[in-house]
Amino acid sequence: MTHDDERIDLSAFDPENDPDRLERVVANVMDRLGPGIVPDSPSFLQEFESLVARRHRSIAVAAGIVLIAAVSWPGGVRAPWEPAEPQVGAGLEVPVSWGTWLAADENPSAEEVFFATTGGGE
C-alpha cells in the first residue's frame, strides 16, 4: 500500500456526527410535502398519447391483415409493389394498340388504324 492508497479521514463530514440530522431531514421533508401534494402522475396528455398509440397499433395491425389478405387472394387487388399486367405489343416496339389488335379476334376499323399510325395527326 502506498501513501496515496490511504484514506483521507473525512469523518468530520459524516452526516451522523449530528445524530439528529437524518430524522430532522426526514421530518422537514415530510412537512414540506404538505397534505395536498401528490407526486406528478403521468399527465392527461401522456395518458391520451399512450391511449392513442395503443389504438393506432391495433388499427395498423388490422389494416395490415386486410391488405395482406386482399393481395394474396386470387384475383384480388394488385399490390403497389407487384408488376403491372404486361401490355401486349410493348416488347415489339409497335404502338400498343397494334399489339391489342393482334391479340384480339376482331380486326380494327379503318379509323382506328389511321389514329394508330398517324397518332391522330394529319
Added chain:
Amino acid sequence: MPPIDRALLDAARQGDRTAFAQIVRGQFRVAFSTALSIVQNPTDAEDVVQDAFVRCWQRLGQCENSAAFGGWFRTIVRSVAHNHLERERVRATESIDSVRTAAAGSPAVDLERAELRTRLSDAMRGLTDVQREVLLLFDLEGFRHAEIAELIGVSEGMSRRHLLNARQRMRTALGEPEPLKTKEKE
C-alpha cells in the same frame, strides 16, 4: 445512489408518504455526500438534500424505472446544489464560515470538529467537483470504484485517477508531508 426497491418506488409514486420516507432514509447519506461535494459545508448540504427530496417527490412521476432512480435523483441533488451555490453567491450576506461552525454537541468537541471541518473544507476547495465527489463517496461513504463509476458516469479507471489526484491535492493542502516513494516500497 443505493438501489431502490421497485415496490417502494411504485408506492411512493402512488402518493404513499411512508414509502417515500423510507426512500429518503435509504438515499440520505449518498445524497448528502453529493451535495457536500458541491456546496462544501454540512449545513448547506443538509438544506440542499431537503430541497432535493421535495423536488424528487414532486417529480416522481417522471421516474418509472427503479434502476434509473439513482442517476435521476443524483441529477436533482446536483442541480439543487448548484442553484443553492448560485443563490449564495448572489446574496453573499452571510459568512459561510459562521454557518459552518454551527453544530450540535458539547462546545469543546464542536469547536474542534468545526476547526477540522474548516481545514478539510478549505483543502477541498482546491479539488474539482468530480474529485470531491469521488473522494467523499470513496473515503467517507465506502463506495467501491465500480459503484462510483456507475453512479457518476465515468470509467473505473477514471474514478481511481480522480481519487488519486484528490488525495494528493488534499494532502498537499493539509500540509501532510508526501513520503518518498522509494521509502514506501521498502
